[in-house]
Amino acid sequence: MRKTLALMVVAAMALGVTTAQAGPAPGNAGRYDRPLPGFSPAHTTLTEAPPEAVGLDPEPIEKALAAVRAATEAPGGELPLLPGAVTVLGHQGRIVAKEATGWALRYADGEGTELPADERLPMRTDTIFDMASVSKLFTSIVVMQLVEAGKVELDAPVARYVPEFAENGKEAVTVRQLLTHTSGLPAWLPLWSQYPDVPSRLRAALTAEPVAEPGTAYEYSDLNLIALGVLAERVSGKPLDDLVADGITGPLGMRDTGYNPSPALRDRIAATEYQSTPPRGMVHGEVHDENAWSLGGVAGHAGIFSTAGDMAVLAQALLNGGSYGGKRILSRRSVELMITNFTPEFPGDDHGLGFELNQRWYMSGLASPRTAGHTGFTGTSLVIDFPSRSFAILLTNRVHPTRTRGSINQVRRDVAQGLAEALAVRPRHGRDAWFSGVAPDTTATLDAPVTVPATGARLGFDLFIDLESTESLFLETSTDSGRTWSPVPFTVYDRGTATHTDGSYTDSGKRRWMRVRAQLEGGDRIVRWRSVTDATEAGRGVFVDGIRVTAGPKVLLDAERHPEVLTADGWRAVER
Template sequence: MRGAGRTVAVLVTATALAAAAGPAQAGHRGGRLDQPADGFASPRTVLKTGTPQSAGLDPAPLERAWEAVTGFERAPDGGHPLYPGAVLTYGHEGRVVLTRASGHARLHADGAGTLLPEGERIATRTDTIYDLASISKLFTSVVVLQQVERGRVDLDAPVARYVPEFAANGKAGITIRQLLTHTSGFPAFLPFWSSYPDPASRRQAALTAKTVNVPGSTYLYSDLNLITLGEVVHRVSGRPLDRLVAEDVTGPLGMHDTGYNPDPALRARIAATEFQSAPDRGLVWGEVHDENAWAFGGVAGHAGVFSTSRDLSVLAQTMINGGTYRGERILSKASVQQMITNENTEFPGDDHGLGFELDQRWYMGGLASPRTAGHTGYTGTSLVIDFSSRSFVILLTNRVHPSRSWGSVNPARVAAAQGLAEALALKSRQGRDAWFSGTADARTATLTLPVPASGPAELRFDQLVDTESTDLLSLEVSTDEGVSWAPLPYRLDDQVVEGGHAVSGRRTWDRARAALPAGPSLVRWTCTQDANLSGRGIYLDGIRVTQGRRTLLDAERHPGLLTAENWTRARR
């Protein structure tokens, strides 16, 4: 963290006080970051293609994001590329404004990365089918909520009510809700594929596994939670998980390229994954990459679903619509709301609804907010749905081809999401532009205003803050021409900000007021950004110094009064 040792008056975080954030503004307009939408889109919204401009978006950040995504296909000096190919899709306000494919779905001849001959390589297409890995958990979660709606499952009932053998090893009290929110106490992973001889014994081992934490005491993301839920829905419905997903989710939504164990005839359209030696599977291509899901026969609650960018776009829009698409309702609005409402308030930073991860800046970038939901997959996939702007970002890669050890795909995930965040317009509160801190990493920006000699006065300004918790904003005052600085407390509506956290991630402007000391002084805003994950940035506008009804300084009319270092004037 930069700025250690400095007096910091205000710390601004994207996730702090999310529970205190007020409701989104009703006056939502397409393409506007600063006018977040309430609720869901019209259930009649059906995806159509369009340009970024037609949806009110700036195309330039989308193009920069695409350049970044494709750039990760090239190996840095002495290193490996992050993935051989990718598909990126952006949707906003019912329009798919960009879908592009790059690189290769199959490129390597072995686990060391030897390239195939040109004639044997397979180029990525926009309809390439990808192994979604843990995004499969969302399909299981949807099916669970469907069973809840049908009265077959109670979220707060013990799992053992539906799967009696689950009570083994002291698990009688673990609930369905705890499985969905990863607070059951299960370990993150167990190697069922290598420890048991057949699918039946592996499934039994998963159901009777021991916990490593007291249920409800800890958030620990675990495949075992969703493996168990896959068995719960099978028991209560009498249909296996793959049939439930096909008949109750993908079938009604027309997601024809989505499902488990894809037809071998589709192999040429499927992105290859890893060359595995343990287990000795060779090139995994057209079969699920996850070893446990493979050992369960390709169908499991935690992994196994294959899909395309087009099909995932339909799923994302269905969620944005509140559970319906083209007249087919797969979930009630109340159930979708449960999926995207934070259940893990006791575990800050691990926000999770009944299925979706929430407000995770490490892959959602500048789109992260309490109303942004998503999931990632180990094979190199990610889905981000921003309900406040009615947008989605889908990034599909086969980053484990040829080896899982070649690096993390998170930089590409962040770049993809950041592109859409920056494409959304953000209008100044007053006038045509506002002071903008920028989104560059590892830098400090200062904005300084001299206040002439006078009696006690008041500083007024508007601010919109969207940063991660370690990107700091301070407001300070100096009465000795900048030799020393002291925190300057200020009020945001009914919240006093003094060495604490200001609400961030709401995407709305706040009016700020601060009492200034008598006599000449300097006022300084300092934004200190760490080495990564900058969010959408900080905006300041309408900066004035008043004394009663008298305006002493108006930096809105005279921006030259301010001395800016790394702050710029922005109109979007």
């Protein structure tokens, strides 16, 4: 029998999450510049603590929460970008922020007619959301569990387990290619409108004609996960919702997570869209995705409902290497595979086995090769940052009452960026370092005058840089009091490697200090560090420290001892 969400007698913000006095912070807590390998200790469970208890700066977190609040407000009777939202931030086993804002149910129709006040539902920290494509992660975990059990092979053809999948030339498409969206399948098919029943819809999804040769293109596709859901059912002999309940939500105590929630939970569920085609009216308590709805509410690509608290438990279980509260749902090896980039040939589309990786467009300053996550069309997003052992969860019902109000990606970025900026980048020398800031569309300059002997001099400084690929740090020099500038080639030394540049450099995700060397020609000159950002995603920015110019044993400039020689425009001295 298909399993549904059980009615909870007592609502808690997060199952498995308790409020506790904050004890000593774990090692490297609060640090952005000391990425941690591997996983958190398997026994780590979530407790609540203020950001300061784990070395975080509370100001960027409050700024992120304020951005979410602002998105739920609109002047002059206009529809806000978000009807409501729940935000949860975690670091090193501590929930450092949780907040509900706005409304779970606000509108009566697709035009935005507001319900009477007594018929609306305020957002709560335990509101249940339609997770949309975040459901794909649950299907992926189920598949990995079958791999662990020896029932599925990642590089076996899907047709071994689902014979009809071979139609239309898909005989060689593998399980791994479905998990990494490199199967060549189209992104979507209108199953709900073009086929009369569940069997015909599933057959259409499984026998779909590819739009590219397998392995030659990255194409994010719902059909990949629909096929994986069917595969899991065929191999196990159990329906997908039972597999999720028995293998994930049950062991982890995620009692608010599952498919087809009980009508008794309606007052805790966030409404989604008013749909006239198909004529469903205000969708509230049923899956929003039309294809998942037409498949009975349970599908590999969509259908999961959950709370921010439950998703926090899942995030921590993955940070722990697959276990939580003494229950293991995946081996450490399987989690590592899920967050390993198997699509390096498609830059910008980094993908593990189920997880998206290093996606600056919603992970913002948390993005790195070991940052995993997923988003959902209804307005949900999950970011799990393994290097700092943190997570950022933003759940919204942004499609209520209509999907046409615009993108919420900036709000997603604001939340992730708030946690990224709360993590410290500590100076390498002294009490502070120079920071470029992360404001968009900004040029920040830091100037240092120096007189260099005719034999030349060596410039050295420490560099921490986290920018997106379209942004750069430039090292330049001027001999005419700043009227004209020329690039200064420099070399970046990082763990035994040397990268030679033409005077500009960008990098992201490394999260560590590096050493820079450059040669300066003789004469009176100004050396300038120029950081340039664009209008899109933010990173953690640029830090320089330990600036010195030497000619043999003679020190020509020492910015640590004499910071007053520097002229900053947009840069500032910071302690973290």
